[in-house]
Amino acid sequence: xxxxxxxxxxxxxxxxxxxxxxxxxxxxxxxxxxxxxxxxxxxxxxxxxxxxxxxxxxxxxxxxxxxxxxxxxxxxxxxxxxxxxxxxxxxxxxxxxxxxxxxxxxxxxxxxxx
Amino acid sequence: xxxxxxxxxxxxxxxxxxxxxxxxxxxxxxxxxxxxxxxxxxxxxxxxxxxxxxxxxxxxxxxxxxxxxxxxxxxxxxxxxxxxxxxxxxxxxxxxxxxxxxxxxxxxxxxxxxx
Numbered sequence: 001x002x003x004x005x006x007x008x009x010x011x012x013x014x015x016x017x018x019x020x021x022x023x024x025x026x027x028x029x030x031x032x033x034x035x036x037x038x039x040x041x042x043x044x045x046x047x048x049x050x051x052x053x054x055x056x057x058x059x060x061x062x063x064x065x066x067x068x069x070x071x072x073x074x075x076x077x078x079x080x081x082x083x084x085x086x087x088x089x090x091x092x093x094x095x096x097x098x099x100x101x102x103x104x105x106x107x108x109x110x111x112x113x114x
Numbered sequence: 115x116x117x118x119x120x121x122x123x124x125x126x127x128x129x130x131x132x133x134x135x136x137x138x139x140x141x142x143x144x145x146x147x148x149x150x151x152x153x154x155x156x157x158x159x160x161x162x163x164x165x166x167x168x169x170x171x172x173x174x175x176x177x178x179x180x181x182x183x184x185x186x187x188x189x190x191x192x193x194x195x196x197x198x199x200x201x202x203x204x205x206x207x208x209x210x211x212x213x214x215x216x217x218x219x220x221x222x223x224x225x226x227x228x229x
Contacts, residue, residue: 031215043159043205043219055214089157095215101147103209103217105159 002026006092006106013113016081021109023075023092031095032075033103034067036060038088046090049075082113116141116208118220126226127196134181135191135223137206144168146210148182148189149217153203162204165189196227 005024013019025032034046047057047067054067066078075094079086092106117140127133139148150162165173165182172180177197181190193200206220 033216035217037157042221043207043217045216045218048214048216050214056216091159093159093217098211098215101209101211101215102161102164103149103215105151107156107158110157 002104004092004094004104004106006090006109008109009107010110011112013082013111015084015113019079019082019111021077021079021090021092021111023077023106024073025075025092025094026096026104027073028096029094029104030097031055032069033093033095034077035091035093035105036088037091037108038085043091046077079111082111084113087111087113116143116146116210116218118206118208118218120206120220120223122223123221124224124226126228127193129196129198129227129229131196132192132194133196133225135193135204135206135225137189137191137220139187139189139206139208139220141187141208141210143210143212145212146208148180149207149209150178150180150189150191151205151207151219152200153205153222154199154201159205163191193225198227198229201225201227 032049037043048055089108093103146167148165152160163175177194203222207217
């Protein structure tokens, strides 16, 4: 069964460093998302991506964040200068298209900023 | 903006018993979807069940069923014949199709199934 794959599963980084979280969505899906879950809290929407551009972003998704789909398969989330409060689980998700609303989630990347 | 509220932070149930998780939401839209996701200790988000707002019939998936009350904006999940593997966080989520299909999640309910 096709699945969304995220790497790495766990990333530890120094405050102020840049990190790139990687995702390979399911190949024929059209909509891509990043969500964040701070430990013990709810899952929060960060950004959606469609047709090679951001379609919506939340207030969390400030100038420190960016997304790319550089080669038609990978979908990356970059945090330019990490803060302690960026420590969270980051989930990538994809949806086949407008007719099918089931979101397929990756297994998540745990980001720890020290 | 849509909001999703899960009023039960934690629930426990004996194996083989039934447990019902509550969820309410607030929206002015009429065309939307509701979901229950399971998050086991592995942290992966797994779709349990989905309900389309324009369908009056409650969705069912094996031991999982929902009670969708559109006028009351309520969407509860019933887990029947609970199994140890059902132990997880359960998140209710809302999707408004015209808003890019993003999900808005509730705060979650932790379910512990006891042997």
